Amino acid sequence: MNDNLLHFYQWYAHFLQSLDIPQKYVSLISISTMILLFVIFLWGFTKICSILLRKLRDKIRKTQKYQFLELLLSGKFINTLVLFVPLTLFERIAALIWTQQSVYNVIANMVAIVKTLLIVILIQIFLKTLVRYLKTKPSFQDKPMDSFSQITFIFVVFCAIASTYINITNQSLGTFFTALGAVSAVLLLLFKDTILGVVSSIQVSTNNMVKIGDWITFNRYGADGTVTEINLTTVKIQNFDNTITTVPTYSLVSDAFQNWRGMTESGARRIKRSFKVRFSSVRLLSDEELEKFMKVDLLKNFIAQRIEEIHEYNQSHQYNREILVNGRNLTNLGLFRQYIENYIHQHEMIRQDLTCMVRHLESDQFGIPIEVYCFTSDNRWVNYEKIQADIFDHIYAVSSYFELTLYEY
Template identity: 50%
Template sequence: MIHALIKRTRATWDDVLIQYKVFDKLIVILPVLVLSELMSYVLSEYPLFAAVAQRGLYLISVILIIRSIYAAMDAGNAIADSHHLTRRLPVKSFVQLIKLFLFFVGMILAVAVITKESPFFFLSGLGVATGLVMLVFRDTILGFVAGIQLAANRMVSSGDWIQMDKYGADGAVVEVSLTTVKVQNWDNTITMIPAYALVSDAFRNWQGMSESGGRRIKRAINIEISSVRFLTEQDKAKLLSVNHLKQYLPKIEAEISEINAHTSDIDNLVNGRRLTNLGTLRAYLREYLADHQNVHKGMTLLVRQLAPTQTGIPIELYIFTNDTRWAVYEDIQADIFDHIFAILPEFDLRAYQAPSGADVRQVGKI
């Protein structure tokens, strides 16, 4: 009758109770309790058998009650999971902890029923075994405490992308349980991380990046120092045809002319201020990236020059793509740098590249 009523309702959460057979397991308790009460009357002529049968039925009823509570808790966990409550709350950890507690309660009640002693008599003896319990269930206790901290601080939830090199984890969190966090790596392998390790050790959670809608590109291209020079008038005339420099060049030329008007001996290249091919490249890249359809307009956009090294002058792009999907992100990043490498000759610049075997052979031929 209960199943028929549930199937007629529009709600879906109550169907989970049928799936986990909560009512089937509850209803079995009733005849066992009735039998246990009637046993003294049925076997009134055999008091010893009646007592043994009654204790056996009490023991069965304890097991059935615990089993029913387990089923109800599993159903509750499934309902919470379907409503995405497990995204921010460690529901499964609480369920597992309560199950563990009920297991010990059931053991105490079972022994109490068999021996006809009060359960409090056995509870008083647990203090002696506390040290042993702490030793055996160390990971469980640490995992539970860590689970609360992870949930309270929103450090990690199911579906988050985390990276923890110490345990070789780099992928999506599949499950957060009482003692472990299950991560499915991008190569489809599974890594199990102790829950307390996420609190005591460092790890990276990429979920903030996914939720923000922008993924960072922070990569530099090294320019050969010897290729940096001042722009000539012919260079300026050529670069004026570049769309992303049509506004920049006239504006910066006006500023430079105003500054140089107060400078003597301006024909000497050392005097005054002049445009360089590297500075013009940076200006071009700023305009190019600001106009790029896949670059996030609401986040940081920098084209900066870093300190020179033995491999040249690093020109670093610090930008964010507006698509956080891994494959798309890699394509956008590759396309941007393909373009940069291709346009360097237009500015008479060269990217640094260490000599290869072919270079050495060419020098030997000369």
């Protein structure tokens, strides 16, 4: 190619001389003509490639088979790739125009730098397209593909810088690392967040700490919502009020946060809520009062069994049953707790294979805390709140039947 350009350049110079054009203008006109032809070629080549690219993309789109290739052609990948042809041609023309070796070396180095930059841009476009394509696949939608892409791109940029340094200075790779070590303190200071992000991204993905789509609560940053993006330096969280909180990626490793993925994957969500009963409303129940509670379907079997056990115990110890304090007795609070426990055990929206109980908490000046602890079979927020509200509505409503007073300030 160089020989053909040289022959054309020499022929054109002789042609200008044959037209009796002064020698001092021959070089100027020759160079200007070569530049003009180069611009025309670049314009025409770009147009032809654009037309061919459009036809190829339309053909691929009709087949609907090569989605990744379609995405790649829809971007700037081909437009960037075709720039290698005019760059190579420009380098050949420069060798004819600037015959001085020192000048040509400068131009050649500049062309090499531009080519390296184009390679980096091509890889970046390819990685972005690959991430877009993988995000359409269900198996990759929850993976931090942006972090992997950015880590790969950083490695590519590092290789490009090393290659450019070696080509321009004609030094070895060892010399490059020596120079890099000399400025390492400055680089660490400038790229501290990036370096921390690289390490954290690897840890987060390796340990499967957070995935896109996870619901996390990050109290330090006031974040409570769904993870929408994980990249090298930041994690985007869409809160439930539709605001966006951005937190550093390395904070997922260095700080404590709550990931609700386990709850989501289990299909169950915990109810852990308590109410308080006044001390003065708790009392022992007489046999006559127990007859009333025997009519409650959820308690009749329990009461019958307990009455038999208590009667045998009291008879064996010969307690005076005219006074309720003597021996063993049932209390209205005890029956109330058993009623609630039986109620949630027969509730169709409560998971019976998980922990399900009603318990006392430590008493305080406000009364006796009774806690309901169980798991709903529907973990969707709205449905969960409805189930929980229905259960406690019922509890508050029946408390008066047991002649218990719930605390309110």
